[in-house]
Amino acid sequence: MRLRALTALAGALALSLVSGCSAGSSSGSASHTVTYWLWDSNQLPAYEACAKDFEKENPGLDVRITQMGWNDYWTKLTASFVAGTQPDVFTDHIQKFAQFADLEVLAPLDRLPHTRSIKDADYQPGLAAAWVGQDGHRYGAPKDWDTVALFYNKKMTREAGLTAGQLNNLTWNPEDGGTFEKAIAHLTVDRNGVRGDEKGFDKNHVKVYGLATNDAGDGDGQTQWSAFAASMGWRYTDQPAWGTHYNYDDKRFKAAIDWYFGLAKKGYLPPQKDFSQTNGPDVQFGSGTAATSLNGSWMIKTYYGFKGIETGTAVTPVGPSGRRATMMNGLADSVTKNARNKPGAEKWVAYLASHACQRTVGEHGIVFPATKDGTAAAVAAYKKDGIDVTAFTKPVADKTTFSFPITNYAADVYALMRPTMQDIYANDAPVGDLDRTNSQINLLLSQ
Structure with a gap:
């Protein structure tokens, strides 16, 4: 497995160089900083609000958020793993999850003190279970969902x-x-x-x-x-x-x-x-x-x-x-295996998956957060703006959804x-x- 992971990462590095993207400057964090990457600019204000609340609850920790476009995001993330400049935490996609798990670059959340208590029942059906790898370990904390x-x-x-x-x-x-x-x-x-x-x-x-x-x-x-x-x-x-x-x-x-x-x-x-x-x-x-x-x-x-x-x-x-x-796609937040601030990273991921942060995200009316409370907050926010989102929530209630394929x-x-x-x-x-x-x-x- 380890040889295969190293070979795949070497190939990923070659691909990133061919595409003209480099890993850029180091995103390593000091003991007081947690680095967090996401790709959706529309969601940035919501997570900045979550970061502000998190920092109040955790004096001495500072969340540094980096947002980039979808295409650049995955190329630079892969390159960062190769170069050793990966963020502490990043927004993960179920379609990418299998490859990252196979490359052994993710930290198992069920082995970290602050994230081991994540339960399937706390989120919309199926969202948490999708982030359990073939080895039985959890590698993503439910973030949001879409239909x-x-x-x-x-x-x-x-x-x-x-x-x-x-x-x-x-x-x-x-x-x-x-x-x-x-x-x-x-x-x-x-x-x-x-x-x-x-x-x-x-x-x-x-x-x-x-x-x-x-x-x-x-x-x-x-x-x-x-x-x-x-x-x-x-x-x-x-x-x-x-x-x-x-x-x-x-x-x-x-x-x-x-x-x-x-x-x-x-x-x-x-x-x-x-x-x-x-x-x-x-x-x-x-x-x-x-x-x-x-x-x-x-x-x-x-x-x-x-x-x-x-x-x-x-x-x-x-x-x-x-x-x-x-x-129905469910995003999650993952902690990198070689995170420079793993204690801060796991605390941040636990907060991202909490009812408090997910309600904050829901109130911004941009996506449907993974918790039921967060989803309800989002529905209310859309309604306030005069938008009926039944066409997106009904399939979840009716159980007519299916997932991205998850394979090696x-x-x-x-x-x-x-x-x-x-x-x-x-x-x-x-x-x-x-x-x-x-x-x-x-x-x-x-x-």
């Missing part, structure tokens, strides 16, 4: 004759797309004002797409195709956590993918060439070039903040299984699935190509 729903432009849906009730009761199937595809087609408008389901529609010159896009979705498709595939009864792996076999070759998955990217061929979904990092689904929606957008609850304030657009949200459509589905070799799975999915989307490659990719992935997992 996916359909944002829609109320003016456009009214003009199309679609009510909120209809949008919350859509169905879909891979044969004809069901009422979901009919709605998306009718919301699509070409440059001549012809709708997607009307005679004379010009799919090559679309003014407003019925559904926004966010690239091909790689191997998880969180805000793209995951809700459709899962509502067919499909699952990523053979078991919810630490799966040993991926199912990208499943006929249900391939049918869902074929249908989803087929929307682009029909003109209802932007083609791959129109997507870029600066023209994501939120930008498409905010600019009025897309009538709806599947996206996560972390984007609520963004979508409801667009000037001149009245936004609504609806639950994901019911699929062939007779149920709707949405990915997550980075390799990404590296294999990304080009395959992009080729299907951009170049009309056959979904049968997924069979070969799935075999390559499962060969890795069998080692």
